[in-house]
Amino acid sequence: MSCDVRSFYKDKNVLLTGGTGFLGKMIVEKLLRTCDVEGIYLIVRPKKGLAPEERLKSLFEEPILAKIRENKWKYYKKIHALEGNLAKKELGLSEEDKELIRNKINIVFHCGAFLNMDSKLSEAIITNVRGTLEILELIKGTQNFDAFVQISTSYSNCYEKVIKEKFYPPPVDPELLIRMSEELSPNILSSITNELIGKWPNCYVFTKAVAENLLLTKAKNLPVGLFRPAIVTSTVSEPIAGWSDNLYGPLGIVLSSYCGILRIIRANGNLKSHTVPGDMCINAILCFAWDLNNKWKTSQDTYNPPVMNFSAKNTKLLLSVRQYIDCINRSDYPPFKKAMWHQMLFLIESKFCYIILKFLLHTVPAYLIDSLLIMSARKARMKSIYVKIEKTSDILSHFLMNEWDISNESVKKMWENLDEKDRELFNFDINSIDLNLYFKNMVTGMKKFILKEDMTKAKIHKQRYKRLTLLHYTLKYSLIGLSVIPVYRTISRLVSQKKR
Missing domain, CATH: 3.40.50.720 (NAD(P)-binding Rossmann-like Domain)
Known part of the structure; x- marks a missing residue:
């Protein structure tokens, strides 16, 4: 032959x-x-x-x-x-x-x-x-x-x-x-x-x-x-290297997640x-x-x-969603100029938990941002973006919940x-x-070919993303601290009552 x-x-x-x-x-x-x-x-x-x-x-x-x-x-x-x-x-x-x-x-x-x-x-x-x-x-x-x-x-x-x-x-x-x-x-x-x-x-x-x-x-x-x-x-x-012209499958998840928009998806993170x-x-x-x-x-x-x-x-390349995200995080990728927040993605199996967290992490921020846009005489757009993202997420959930x-x-x-x-x-x-x-x-390609961002300004985008990361962790640990205070006060009262 x-x-x-x-x-x-x-x-x-x-x-x-x-x-x-x-x-x-x-x-x-x-x-x-x-x-x-x-x-x-x-x-x-x-x-x-x-x-x-x-x-x-x-x-x-x-x-x-x-x-x-x-x-x-x-x-x-x-x-x-x-x-x-x-x-x-x-x-x-x-x-x-x-x-x-x-x-x-x-x-x-x-x-x-x-x-x-x-x-x-x-x-x-x-x-x-x-x-x-x-x-x-x-x-x-x-x-x-x-x-x-x-x-x-x-x-x-x-x-x-x-x-x-x-x-x-x-x-x-x-x-x-x-x-x-x-x-x-x-x-x-x-x-x-x-x-x-x-x-x-x-x-x-x-x-x-x-x-x-x-x-x-x-x-x-x-x-x-x-x-x-x-x-x-x-x-x-x-x-x-890294070329694509669409956001089918994991590419859409990666891009919207690393833009700080997609924060939760219904998936079993351990399935390959x-x-x-x-x-x-x-x-x-x-x-x-x-x-x-x-x-x-x-x-x-x-x-x-x-x-x-x-x-x-x-x-x-036979990887789970969790491994996929971990591999990207370790790859020293160039951050997106269009990133609105530091990347975080929760993989939730429970439908009930997914609905609750989707409301807290998608719906509430969408209405807050749209309210700010309206007050500054700009067109509200976040709610419509999340409607499209969640529609796509629902379609993909079958493939993210099975192996x-x-x-x-x-x-x-x-x-x-x-x-x-x-x-x-x-x-x-x-x-x-x-x-x-x-x-x-892969991430560089999305930045260059899909988002069409200026690669000569990658260092500036990286510095901006570092500020978003600092803001993210400041807010995260502040919320954790605020949530600990009532727990601490409750425990203190119980200890005091026991001593009496």
Whole structure:
């Protein structure tokens, strides 16, 4: 078996859905920078008044593509935008673009999805299930086709505590679910959502579980595979250390906590979560396409679509929430300019205690700050911020109160099949990470790429944060002292009464 991943992509045409999203941007960057592909085609929908071509141009302005911009005109001609939409029939593609896909595309990465965990079921079905069906139907007539990788999530079947690398029985027939979303009104579908999704915690993971099984029923005799990443976070080093453009999963918790806004969350701090770095996830995805193509070539008649979980099992990143926060605290991270208070985060299991402390640590401060803002003729905003944070916290609580064993044997086997050059170029060995540096870069990346703070003023921000820390501990120990006084007086009275 040839172990040359780069040669697999040489002169190939790659199609991406979700190419302007978090994973999609990294796939585009990695392919352009390291693999001599002929072309990359992105299915892009118009958004916020921008046409697909304009969105493609803005993609090149992203920090993640900084190295690509150095040779912009060399690479720009390789990127093509196809106007389309996963939420539309036949992906909203023109006949000309559909013909182009059938005649030219060799490899497909299906990253596009409706990610909102609080979404309406109808929206999630149309994009995540019908969108997957449409793209599988489209590639059936493709010439010289090498690989189709469907990106799902390790939590698509999270009703199971042990997630194996296999297809699970679908909770409902995908085509029946699509018909329901098309024929029933959104209100009716909304009213039966809880009964439909059953043991799944939200519509996102439910529809992902349904969509996975389309590979078995609609992609027979095709080189397809299912890739299930765990919670994807910032990059380790490629092409920039600490890059992320979203606040999904632990990143949102970290940022809002270290801004001094989030002070309490419902979680079992001792349960371990699976997080994986963005760049290593992309390297594994690119190698997975090569790997499944090798399997397809050697056993077309007996080919079964492979499933690969990319999790933190047996790696140094399998950490609890408490360990995660501790690692950041030890990493000498640069404080945020936007920090309102010193970082503190209480992890509370009891729902009753969580509600009480949420009122004391979130609601009361929010009203106090908003009152001060109103008195100074400024717009009140803290209450609305806390409403959004608590809504997100409630959605994440299911994943913070449970623990999963997510198998990842296929990743280990694939790593063994790579030669040294490919291991270096497509590194997805999580155990090679320097944890201290990784967490420092993670917070630095949030400061730089998400909050967009001036890094040249990091020392000033650090000094300001020291003042917040002093204020925090002064208030903390003052409150402790004040609470001790009545206890001391009560004990003193009891002792005095006993002496009499």
